Amino acid sequence: xxxxxxxxxxxxxxxxxxxxxxxxxxxxxxxxxxxxxxxxxxxxxxxxxxxxxxxxxxxxxxxxxxxxxxxxxxxxxxxxxxxxxxxxxxxxxxxxxxxxxxxxxxxxxxxxxxxxxxxxxxxxxxxxxxxxxxxxxxxxxxxxxxxxxxxxxxxxxxxxxxxxxxxxxxxxxxxxxxxxxxxxxxxxxxxxxxxxxxxxxxxxxxxxxxxxxxxxxxxxxxxxxxxxxxxxxxxxxxxxxxxxxxxxxxxxxxxxxxxxxxxxxxxxxxxxxxxxxxxxxxxxxxxxxxxxxxxxxxxxxxxxxxxxxxxxxxxxxxxxxxxxxxxxxxxxxxxxxxxxxxxxxxxxxxxxxxxxxxxxxxxxxxxxxxxxxxxxxxxxxxxxxxxxxxxxxxxxxxxxxxxxxxxxxxxxxxx
Numbered sequence: 001x002x003x004x005x006x007x008x009x010x011x012x013x014x015x016x017x018x019x020x021x022x023x024x025x026x027x028x029x030x031x032x033x034x035x036x037x038x039x040x041x042x043x044x045x046x047x048x049x050x051x052x053x054x055x056x057x058x059x060x061x062x063x064x065x066x067x068x069x070x071x072x073x074x075x076x077x078x079x080x081x082x083x084x085x086x087x088x089x090x091x092x093x094x095x096x097x098x099x100x101x102x103x104x105x106x107x108x109x110x111x112x113x114x115x116x117x118x119x120x121x122x123x124x125x126x127x128x129x130x131x132x133x134x135x136x137x138x139x140x141x142x143x144x145x146x147x148x149x150x151x152x153x154x155x156x157x158x159x160x161x162x163x164x165x166x167x168x169x170x171x172x173x174x175x176x177x178x179x180x181x182x183x184x185x186x187x188x189x190x191x192x193x194x195x196x197x198x199x200x201x202x203x204x205x206x207x208x209x210x211x212x213x214x215x216x217x218x219x220x221x222x223x224x225x226x227x228x229x230x231x232x233x234x235x236x237x238x239x240x241x242x243x244x245x246x247x248x249x250x251x252x253x254x255x256x257x258x259x260x261x262x263x264x265x266x267x268x269x270x271x272x273x274x275x276x277x278x279x280x281x282x283x284x285x286x287x288x289x290x291x292x293x294x295x296x297x298x299x300x301x302x303x304x305x306x307x308x309x310x311x312x313x314x315x316x317x318x319x320x321x322x323x324x325x326x327x328x329x330x331x332x333x334x335x336x337x338x339x340x341x342x343x344x345x346x347x348x349x350x351x352x353x354x355x356x357x358x359x360x361x362x363x364x365x366x367x368x369x370x371x372x373x374x375x376x377x378x379x380x381x382x383x384x385x386x387x388x389x390x391x392x393x394x395x396x397x398x399x400x401x402x403x404x405x406x407x408x409x410x411x412x413x414x415x
Contacts, residue, residue: 041072044335045118047088048075049126051227052157052327054298055356061348069342071335076120080130080227083123087111087145090118111146120148122336124329127227128155131328133389153330156343157358159294160324160380161232163188163218163317164275166283170315172208179317185375188319191239194218198263199256204287212287215263220290221274222267224400228325229267230392232290233257235323237395238384243321250391251409254398261399271295279310288317292325294357297372301355311373321382327358 048056055061056075065071076093089112090096091104096118100110110117125131131153138144165173170186173179173194180189188194197207197216204212223229238245240253268274275295278286296316300307331337342348343360352358354371359380369376387395397405 041066041070042335042338043072043074044121044333044339045090046073046075046122046124046329046336046339047078047083047120048124049078049080049083049130049327051126051325052124052356052358053077055157055352055358058351058355061351064345064348065339065342068345069338071339071342073339075124080125080127083125083130083134084144087114087117088120088123088148089114090120112148113146119332120336121333122153122329122331122339123148124156124327126325126327127231128324128326128328128386129389129392131326131330132386134330148332150330151332152337153340154328155326156329156340156360157327157352158324158360159292159358160322160383161228161235161290161319162293162322163288163290163319164278164296165288165315165317167313167315168211168283169209169287170317172204173317176207181375183377185377186315186317188317191236191319195236195239195260199260201263209287212284217264218288218290219274219278219286220264220267221271222269223261224396225269226267226271228271228290228292230396231323231325233261233395233399234387234392235319235321235384236260237391238323238387239319239321243384245387245391250394254395254409257395258399275299279306283313292357293359293376296374297353297357297376298355300372307373314374316374316376318377318380321384322380323384323386324380326386 053075056073062073065073076090076095078088078093082092086092087110089110091100091110094101097116100114100116104110112119123131123134125134134147135150138147170179173188174181174186176193178188178190178194180187194216198218202216203214204210204216207216220232221229223233237250237253237257240257241249268277271291274286274289275291278289278291279299293316296307296314300311329336329340329343331340349360352360369378394405394409398409
């Protein structure tokens, strides 16, 4: 064999080796679960509600989970509602065993107990009512799917409902006795009066804001189709019921809340769109909107230049009481418990707050809030309890004109 031919063969073999090596590296990167187990990590699969994707994908959070807790966590996106109606298996969202995925698409039914399905170690809801409800026995008469046995869990990430406004609006609300400032933080201390202004059709000019046209209003996402909107209307219902939320008080106050809903007019379907409109259109476009506290902190970190342009004019108003949007984790396995325990790590908690605006703990953790640049309370203690699933279902059904719920509410109201 000639020398040139031998060199050519060697080069060819090396080229094949490089190609195989690159493919192996790529496949290894795409299938972290298999490799992580080799590296001594426990792979944990989590069905995850929305609103915390960026935090969970944070490289530092992932590194802490890997290096300190030996966990490789894979988060699959689920809507809160589907966790109740669909079997909590990876194939239900097109992942896991592709043969089963295909069989599901062809109409075959699977449960969490079916052979070959890919099960979850934990459920990370974005609303406490779904966490509480998942722990109950599935109601087959309502078409609910079988559930895992919940071994434990609880509240992991918190962010309160706030109302974002502007300096000029807040000055007028303070003069009207609706807003009170304490230690640089603005609280809505007379929410019933503000609601009455909206129900009575009062104009901005009636409280001294001649530069604003039209009626007083608070923009929110639609409670019928949006979780933040539903949480906000749950707060309003609790206030109307004076925190005594019973079937009787709910039936009495839902018609008034529906009038408020109708007078609120057009509603965005996503909080991100509403928050963007608030920032872009200013006081003249969106004088007041409902959102989560974390939205402004997330914006301040992701767009410091934009935040710097508006921070002197924006105001975060804390309803007194307000209500938490609580992200809760339920675990079904030992691996899921390890993840739940890992979220107690102070370093993870600091990242959750400082980068993404999530608080931890019952009153919101122990962070230095002064660096945010707007009035943010150190702790939040004036809150109402999250409503149960059946109350939310009645609230949403009544606002959405469900005939059965309308008949129930208005029949009881007329008695």
